[in-house]
Amino acid sequence: GEDVEQSLFLSVREGDSSVINCTYTDSSSTYLYWYKQEPGAGLQLLTYIFSNMDMKQDQRLTVLLNKKDKHLSLRIADTQTGDSAIYFCAERDTSGTYKYIFGTGTRLKVLA
Amino acid sequence: ETGVTQSPTHLIKTRGQQVTLRCSSQSGHNTVSWYQQALGQGPQFIFQYYREEENGRGNFPPRFSGLQFPNYSSELNVNALELDDSALYLCVSRVTVNTEAFFGQGTRLTVV
Numbered sequence: 001g002e003d004v005e006q007s008l009f010l011s012v013r014e015g016d017s018s019v020i021n022c023t024y025t026d027s028s029s030t031y032l033y034w035y036k037q038e039p040g041a042g043l044q045l046l047t048y049i050f051s052n053m054d055m056k057q058d059q060r061l062t063v064l065l066n067k068k069d070k071h072l073s074l075r076i077a078d079t080q081t082g083d084s085a086i087y088f089c090a091e092r093d094t095s096g097t098y099k100y101i102f103g104t105g106t107r108l109k110v111l112a
Numbered sequence: 113e114t115g116v117t118q119s120p121t122h123l124i125k126t127r128g129q130q131v132t133l134r135c136s137s138q139s140g141h142n143t144v145s146w147y148q149q150a151l152g153q154g155p156q157f158i159f160q161y162y163r164e165e166e167n168g169r170g171n172f173p174p175r176f177s178g179l180q181f182p183n184y185s186s187e188l189n190v191n192a193l194e195l196d197d198s199a200l201y202l203c204v205s206r207v208t209v210n211t212e213a214f215f216g217q218g219t220r221l222t223v224v
Contacts, residue, residue: 004154043155043215096167096168096209097145097160097209099145099160100157102154104153
């Protein structure tokens with residue numbers, strides 16, 4: 001079945017690194033995504049990784065992909081209070097619709 | 113700014129009523145998908161339209177229906193509203209199914 005799993009909560013101190021983890025189900029997924037959602041807002045695309053990559057870095061964000069274990073992680077360096085939000089991992093279905101399958105989200109709280 | 117506009121941003125309906133949510137996509141975006149995000153959950157795929165025809169559907173009952181128009185606008189209609197239909201509804205548009213997705217900010221529907 002389709003099930004993307006994430007831990008529900010993460011709390012870090014300002015300036016520390018945050019690591020948000022995700023496991024996905026479809027080993028044939030070609031694109032995997034991280035989205036950020038602030039309270040009352042829609043989804044903001046943070047970054048994505050193509051399945052033939054192991055790592056992608058974009059400023060403070062580092063994405064690691066372990067295809068063997070179907071594990072994806074997002075590391076945020078020097079976490080700031082403005083990073084407090086819900087983070088969603090998503091895989092793109094490889095069937096005809098290419099729909100997105102989202103995890104339940106990880107709520108990141110950054111303590112000053 | 114994603115170029116995808118949803119209206120209204122918020123609305124309140126009574127159980128049993130019908131509702132129409134609207135989405136305006138960028139010109140040339142032939143694919144539109146709708147997602148439901150219940151409180152505390154990740155977005156769930158409702159259905160997708162390509163060139164005005166439905167080409168994929170998630171696990172939602174037939175009282176959820178949609179339309180896509182030649183002017184790149186679309187609608188999500190929900191009949192016989194239930195309390196559990198309270199959610200954020202997201203519109204996603206793409207040029208075609210496997211190209212970059214652009215998310216609207218969502219319509220927050222409350223059913224009382």
